Amino acid sequence: MRVTKGAQIVAGTALLAVAVAACGGGSGTSTGNSGTSADTPVRMELGEPQNLLVPSNTTESEGAEALAAIFEPLVNYDENKQAVEAAADSIKSDDNKVWTIKIKSGYTWHNGEPLIAQNYVDAWNFAANQENAQGAGYFFGRIDGYADLNPGEGKKPATTQMKGLKAVDNSTLQVTLTAPFSQFKTMLGYTAFYPLPKAAFGADGKVTNEYGEKPIGQGLFKLDKPYKKGTDQSIDLTVYDKYPGKKPSGWTKLQFKLYNSSETAYNDLQADNIDIHDSLPASAIASAKTALGDRYEDQPDAGIGYIGFPLKYNDQYKDVKMREAISMAIDRKTIAETVFSGTRAPADDFINPAIAGYRQGACTACSYNPGKAKEQYAAANGPKTLELGYNADGGHKEWIEAVANNLRANLGVEVTVKPFEKFASILDDLDQKKYKGMFRMGWAIDYPSAENYLTPIFSTGAIKTGSNYAGYTNPQFDATVAKGDQAPTAEEGLKFYQQADDILIKDLPYIPVYFYRNNSGSSTKVKNVKINLLNQVEWADVEKA
Amino acid sequence: MGRYIIRRLIQAGPVLLGATFFIFATVFALPGDPVAALAGDKRQDPNIVAIIREQYHLDDPLLVQYWYYISGIVFHGDFGKTFAGVPVTQLLAGKLQVTLNLALVALTMEAIIGVLLGLWAALRRGRATDTAILASTLLLISIPTLVSGFVLQLWLGVWLKRVTGTEFFPISGATQGLKSYLLPGFVLAGVSIAYLTRLTRTSLVETLRSDYIRTATAKGLSRRRVIGRHGLRNALIPMVTYLGADLGSLMGGAVITETIFNLPGIGFQLYTGVYLREQPVVVGIVTILVLVYIVANLVVDLMYAVLDPRIRYE
């Protein structure tokens, strides 16, 4: 859920509605007060984490960014978007069902204890147990025994252990899934799969609040002092000297400065008050390009924005020809360039270019063709009035208006744009049949696999528990995805996922509108800032300038 | 007078209790499940929603919930906690200080600038100065805080620091004492300055027409003395009323200013509290605000008697 910002920053965005750009004016020369000693921290912009710093309860980007500095994941992702072992020594399976994870030696917790396999078992069992109401609990849904920990509303689980999870010895973890899943290794880099030390748990077997304020990790940085959420304006960290991996050279201190507005953070970046800003707002892009020069970075981000059709709720949208017509009437390129100033790219597939499996131009109905759109819409006898709903709290108004204008002008229809307070309100109103129109929808991946753009959003199983808000169902699609899940290797799995992708392109239950981009900038005081597939900074590579 | 103050303070009790209940009920009445909305664009697992709702007693009737809240305060000194598990007292302790600083800086600026401009306009009534002041108040009214805030931040914060190398007006944060509050204080005071300027001008013009001013002038008092001693003093009543009532608005309504200058105050907290439907946070902050209004209004009411000897409280 990398694009999902914490509630605090969402509220901030809502408030300022992606506020003001700054006309840089050029000269980015530092005033150069001699601040390059090892003790001056590298400072980075961060939104306030939504929850205390507990990995299994962190499903938004800001908390995840902070935790990524404190913890070492089992896998990282290389330049080819493939998972490579980090804290894990090896991750193997013969049948994609029983996975054996060997842990690298040398990792210790910040309190000195060694990292053992049991730490993973404890953390994952805690996360999966419904009693603990952990936001990322659903990540463990494929592990055998998850159902026992989640018997359902009002029922108490009979056990606290998933039977598919075993620490064979101190360095070996065995995970049994309920069904083969070729992408399991790819999942393991995510925040939810971090281990927890013994010290995290209280007498009642739950993670304590004290731990949430001062998490003990096994990663590059340790916290200097407890982070008092809501009170503290920064999270301060220092390099952990027993960390076995690569450490940054020339500096040891890292500070996350908390902002409610990314515009303000950008102004601080321009004044060299912070060093890294990884979520530049659209209004700052034009300025950032000139003011920051090569300190400005623009790279793909795995999120996608869609327009969704209420297939289950409204027969008006049943005709795929009409949905195609709507899709072709949207001028994605101009929207990406003017409304988003390049912080988005026009979408042309259901799989994002940041992830292996993307095929450029795969979605033919995603290219702008107003003439054909009008013709096809008329031929399909599309309705004269369309409704388009969006949640007003996420800065979506402008692009939704632009889409509405496209439809009005190109299809000759009336379009009613309807703001909802939050995204959950759209879902409520759809469920209660109070609202029957199209709606905006966004997806940020949970793990970097093409499969993550398919199952959670379009599978029949996701209608009830997942994010299949359209209520789309196609047995052929479900079967193809299942084939991919059971494929012997991730690469072979991908072929099936692409076939499933083709089915979506043909059926068009949602219209992909844009792919997110990651727009970041750095100050004159640092260099070599790289941002990885999970939108997290590779700290070991950062150098002071 | 003493009895009057005591009576007013006693009245504060029921007002506070009524206000807490009213606000509590208001947040309760808002539609939508706050827990489900925490997951953003994803659908929150219904099991988890149910468990969190139970933890926060969200499925209980209004009165039961209110009882949990009040009894928590009375018996355990517990003002509740946010959905992230942070106690409201911890949340508000530091923020209240920031907000109070900001509001007082704004109020001071408002009082000084507003009164001076108003006085000047009143004395130069009908001339170019008066027109210019009217025009600048119109400017203050029609430019949104967001725009004035960012523009000033960019000019006096970013640009000035780049050119001079010193940070005269910090861009963000509340860590540099009074300096941190000057720019946000001015931005926050903007619209209020417009009100106070117009109010001062009008009241003064009005008062200067009164019989006792004619008398004072006829007595041969100097103009300075007529205006300062007799004119301004009596014109002060509407101004003081406005300032008193504005303190609370400056404290609770500084959301945008706090966001632009990244000040950790209660305005933004109140906003997110309402946004997330965190009853204890909203009720806590509104109660503080009601208290501020009660005290400020009491002080203002007492000042009427000081400013105008004809007004008496028994």
Place this chain on the structure above:
Amino acid sequence: MSSETPQAGPVYSETLTTDQVVTAPSPGRRRRKKEGKPASLWSDAWHDLRRRPMFIVSIVLIAILLVMSFWPSLFTDINPLDARTCELSTARQGPSPGHIFGRDNQGCDVYARTIYGAKNSILIGVTTTILTMVVGGLLGLIAGTRGGMVDTLTSRVTEVFFAIPMILGALLITATFRGQDLGIWIVVMALSVLSWPMTFRIMRAAVITARNQDFVVAARALGASQSRIMFRHLLPNALAPVIVVATINLGGFIAAEAALSFLGVGVQPPDISWGLMIADARNRFLEAPLPLVFPAVFLSITVLAFIMMGDAVRDAIDPKLR
């Protein structure tokens, strides 16, 4: 008097320098007063108003704004309600022939939108201002006049209303009327409910000052009825600060309306209002100032017109000037 310098004019209305902006007490008014007993305070005021240049100017301005509201097509050929007049690829472009104030974020013509936005904005601003003046003013008048229990009760209730955060109140009203298409009236209601307390406090303060003055005491001693004292003596004397607050509020309401449409009530695109235009344009203010400046200027002119009218009305009914 002899010690006064000529600048001391304001003290005596007779020696006033020409008052260009707010009041122009013409000698005629004083003469008229001597002519005989006026029929009533209000008809007298009307007589008086018609002779004030500032009043005339403000009325002309308001008339133009009203014409603009109801016949916007007189001012522009472009109908901004038609999406085809917008061209996204030209978004935020500066002035060009046919688009004298440039294009906004959606590539729509700023000038035409401002003209078409007048109706909603003025309607919201004026009705909300009147409502708050009536509610807050009346309650303040009563509380100030009666004092005692009445004052205590209303004042305490006001303190609670004062503290209700705008967003909370707005959300509540939105939720209550969800699904009913009340258009801008929800906005008017929400803004009025949340804004009357300030008018109340100001009116109450002014009445408290006025009620102890000699003419009121005299009227009371003469046996004037409560309502006569209230409306005939206290109201005209207490109105000045209320009018000041009301005229500025007017601008505030027009701008605040955008905050509510963001919650899904009131003016919704493709309908247009100045508040909405300002709110939309502020994101990119530094890249393209005109889409913000132009509606803001119209807002200012509207407020100016009402400030001038307010000042003229106040002077006309102010007993001190008679």
